[in-house]
Amino acid sequence: MDEQRHLLSILVDNEPGVLSRITGLFSGRGYNIDSLSVAETVEPHVSRITMVTHGSPGIIEQIKKQLNKLINVIKVTDLTGMHYVLREMALIKVNAKTEHRAEILRITDIFRGQVVDVGIDHFTVKVTGDPEKIEAVINLLKPMGIREIARTGCVALPRENGNSH
Amino acid sequence: MKLKGAQILMKMLQEEGVDAIFGYPGGAVLDIYDALMDTDFKHILVRHEQGAVHAADGYARASGKVGVCLVTSGPGATNTVTGIASAYLDSIPIVIFTGQVPTHLIGNDAFQEVDIVGITRPCTKHNYLVKDVRNLAKTIKEAFHLARSGRPGPVLVDLPKDIINSTTTFKVPGEVRMRTYNPTYKPNxxxxxxxxxxxxxxxxxxxxxxxxxxxxxxxxxxxxxxxxxxxxxxxxxxxxxxxxxxxxxxxxxxxxxxxxxxxxxxxxxxxxxxxxxxxxxxxxxxxxxxxxxxxxxxxxxxxxxxxxxxxxxxxxxxxxxxxxxxxxxxxxxxxxxxxxxxxxxxxxxxxxxxxxTPLAYKQGDTIKPQYVIDTLYELTGGEAIITTEVGQNQMWAAQYYHYKEPGQFISSGGLGVMGFGLPAAIGAQVGAPGKTVVDIAGDGSIQMNIQELATAVQYKLPVKVAILNNGFLGMVRQWQELFYQGRYSFTKFEHMPDFVKLAEAYGATGLRATKPEEVKKVLKLGLETEGPVIMDFVVEQEEGVYPMVPAGAPIKKMLLV
CATH class of the missing domain: 3.40.50.1220 (TPP-binding domain)
Incomplete structure (x- = not known):
């Protein structure tokens, strides 16, 4: 059956070993993690994991059930098909020879990014957006020579019903 | 009431209605074993920690209660892993207490240190490392609750030595409430x-x-x-x-x-x-x-x-x-x-x-393994608790003995652990003292945990072991016969211990049957003899288990005798 990409938002106990239980579940059962981000929520005992995964509908169903079965998992929400806001951030360290510096700044500007570090022959650019937007920036900066990239993975929250834009 | 961690553990085991503990002492659990001397628990000293877990498994199935194991850190803990994985796949409620090096040494590669919580994460229902003695009572309570509720399973609690030695105010914890765990019992x-x-x-x-x-x-x-x-x-x-x-x-x-x-x-x-x-x-x-x-x-x-x-x-x-x-x-x-x-x-x-097309075999000049089980069924009136090892012995025990109630057939179904049957029989006998308990074994499997015979003798647990001795790793041999052109790669034992003498060396009774007419006599005598008995049945070497569906074939495509 067709593989589908799913965006999961998982609330878990903020305890040592919990992330390992989750990643262990994925590696042990051969599921895929495309991206993963974890941080504490307003409740200090609770963390939110935002995960992008893919698989056939049967596998996705199993992934959600298996996650729910873990004792430290509080709630699994599949945001796919819901209204949600999604962001990823990337730091891109790019070669910046004199003849390219203006172009890099322009591209950064178009994507509403920021230069967060600058040197004689490099810029580090910060961009935020959905993964497609970040891919676009990376593709445009590639010809200049990208030295290093760090991406956060997606974070997402569902929109509130009715009064959310 | 101020108590040491070790005493809190004892109190909580009493709270949970534990009567038997299967264990093996060691450096990291000295204090727990010291506290154990002041209690009335029946502690069964096994001969290998794997045996402790299988015994707790057998105990849990025969008694319907949670099985309890207590082992030391490092190798004591790693030796439990096979037993835990087996209990996990068969959903058997067990709580395993492992010793751990003191918290300040964790992560230092200390002597007999191992990350048992990390190792057992994928094969326990849940596991805990207790880092504060104030959480000990609550953790134990949760461990038992998780082990027995919902889909049951093994839960491991790792106890660092300093935690066991620290003192805190003890109060019996209230009802377990976990917002992340709430099994559905009543269907829609x-x-x-x-x-x-x-x-x-x-x-x-x-x-x-x-x-x-x-x-x-x-x-x-x-x-x-x-x-x-x-x-x-x-x-x-x-x-x-x-x-x-x-x-x-x-x-x-x-x-x-x-x-x-x-x-x-x-x-x-x-x-x-x-x-x-x-x-x-x-x-x-x-x-x-x-x-x-x-x-x-x-x-x-x-x-x-x-x-x-x-x-x-x-x-x-x-x-x-x-x-x-x-x-x-x-x-x-x-x-x-x-x-x-x-x-x-x-x-x-x-x-x-x-x-x-019934289940069938023809009893000829050599003993057929199926005949041994048929006769055992007849002699025990279908009332015995049967444990098995894994392989042909297990399948014949499933086919030719007929079971009446839960907890009567005790086998490592999911993981398929050779060496399960004898320790499981010991546990089952502890859990069901009045019952006849028989381990239907193969000559290969029985050698994987034969040391537990000493445990059975020490505690006067009258388990009976019927070895279907064909000199082969029978099930693997059968696959080699059917799917590998009869190339018997390392499935024949070129040397075999004398199981009768072995039984005697352990202080048990050893019996042997080599001819069909001896089967009934040996079984009868074995069942009537007090204490643990090994019955060595020298059976047809190349008998197969049938029907058989080749792996991955539709189940209607059966190979018949």
Whole structure:
């Protein structure tokens, strides 16, 4: 059956070993993690994991059930098909020879990014957006020579019903 | 009340109603063992930590209570892993306490340090490292709660030495409340009604019952339901004992070594009601051709079991016993007049399958292993608790002994652990002191945990071991015969201990039968002899287990004798 990409938002106990239980579940059962981000929520005992995964509908169903079965998992929400806001951030360290510096700044500007570090022959650019937007920036900066990239993975929250834009 | 961690552990074990502990002392648990001397627990000193876990497993199944193990850190802990993985796959409630190096040494590669919580994460229902003595009582309470509730399973609690030695105020913790854990026991009544509607329409229904029926002790409800609706019953290996093996509606076990009639019934049925089963590959064979004409219903307490291996039309999340008693209530309201006539052609068909292709063997000049089990069944009146090792001995024990109730057939079903049977028999005997407990073993498997014979002798546990001694790793040899052109790669034991002398060396009784006419005599004597007995049956070397469905084939494609 067709593989589908799913965006999961998982609330878990903020305890040592919990992330390992989750990643262990994925590696042990051969599921895929495309991206993963974890941080504490307003409740200090609770963390939110935002995960992008893919698989056939049967596998996705199993992934959600298996996650729910873990004792430290509080709630699994599949945001796919819901209204949600999604962001990823990337730091891109790019070669910046004199003849390219203006172009890099322009591209950064178009994507509403920021230069967060600058040197004689490099810029580090910060961009935020959905993964497609970040891919676009990376593709445009590639010809200049990208030295290093760090991406956060997606974070997402569902929109509130009715009064959310 | 101020108590040391070790004393809190003892108090909590009493709170949880523990009576037996299977364990092995060591450096990291000295303080726990010291505290143990001031209690009345029956502590069974095993000879290897793997034996402790299998014994706790056997104890849990025979008694219906949570099994408890206590072992030291490092190798003591790693030796439990096979037993834990087996209990996990068979959903057996066990709590394992492991010693750990003091917290300030954790992560230092200290002597006998191992990250047992990390190692057992994928094979426990849950596990804990206790880092503060103030959390100890609550953690133990949760561990027992998790082990026995919902879909049961093993839970490990790792206890660093300094935690066990620290003192805190002890208060018995209240009811366990975990916001992340809330198993569904009561199924949705609409789903139950759907099953009744399907039963009313079905012409060729079959019930497929599994370990879940035994775990929730749903055997009476299942028997009532099947008899009332006149539905034949088959089961997985783990489901044996959930339905009387002598009932006219009993089809025998299903799957790779299932009976002809069970596998044919599944293939032909129009309604398949799976209860407490996970449709394991050993049962389904090729899933595309498993119950191809049937509407499939699946009842299980664990949502991950449902729809995992086969598509299901009516999924029901709930406890097997509660679900079955709701089914029985609704069945009362169903007009069942004429059900006998309606089922007659289907039951006739099943009867024909049974008469044309029954389970069979021919007893000739050498002892047939099946004959040993047949005779054992006869001599014990079907009342014994049977544990098994893994391989041919296990399959013949499943085929030729007939079980009446949950906890009577104790086998490592999911993981398939050789060396399970003897320690499990010891545990079962502790859990059910009045019962006859027999380990049906192979000559290969028995050597994997033979050291536990000393445990049985020490505690005067009268377990009986029947070794079906064919000089081979029989099941692997059978596969080599059938699928590897008879190339017997390392499946023949060129050297074998003398099991009779071995029994005697351990202080047990050793008996041997080499001819068919000796089988009954040896079994009778073995069963009547006080204390542990090893019976060495020198059987036909190249006997196979049949029927057999080759791995990955549809279950109707059986190799017959």
């Amino acid at each position: 009544i609409r789903q139950i009604q759907k099953i009744i509607d399907l039963v009313a329409k079905a012409k060729k229904p079959v019930i497929f019952s599994g370990g879940g029926v035994n775990l929730s002790k749903a055997h009476e409800e299942l028997t009532k339901f099947a008899r009332k609706a006149r539905i034949p019953v088959t089961s997985s290996l783990m489901g044996l004992g959930g339905f009387p093996g002598t009932d006219e509606l009993w089809l025998g076990m299903l799957g790779m070594h299932g009976t002809f009639r069970a596998n044919m019934s599944i293939t032909e049925c129009d309604l398949l009601i799976g209860i407490g089963v996970r449709f394991d590959d050993r049962v389904t064979g090729k899933t595309d051709e498993f119950a191809p004409n049937a509407t499939i219903v699946q009842i299980d307490i664990d949502p991950t079991s449902i729809q995992k291996n086969v598509p299901v039309s009516v999924p029901v999340v709930g406890d097997c016993r509660i679900s079955l008693s709701m089914l029985n209530d609704l069945l009362e309201k169903l007009d069942l007049t004429g059900v006998d006539e309606k089922r007659a052609p289907w039951l006739k068909q099943i009867h024909d399958w049974k008469s044309t």
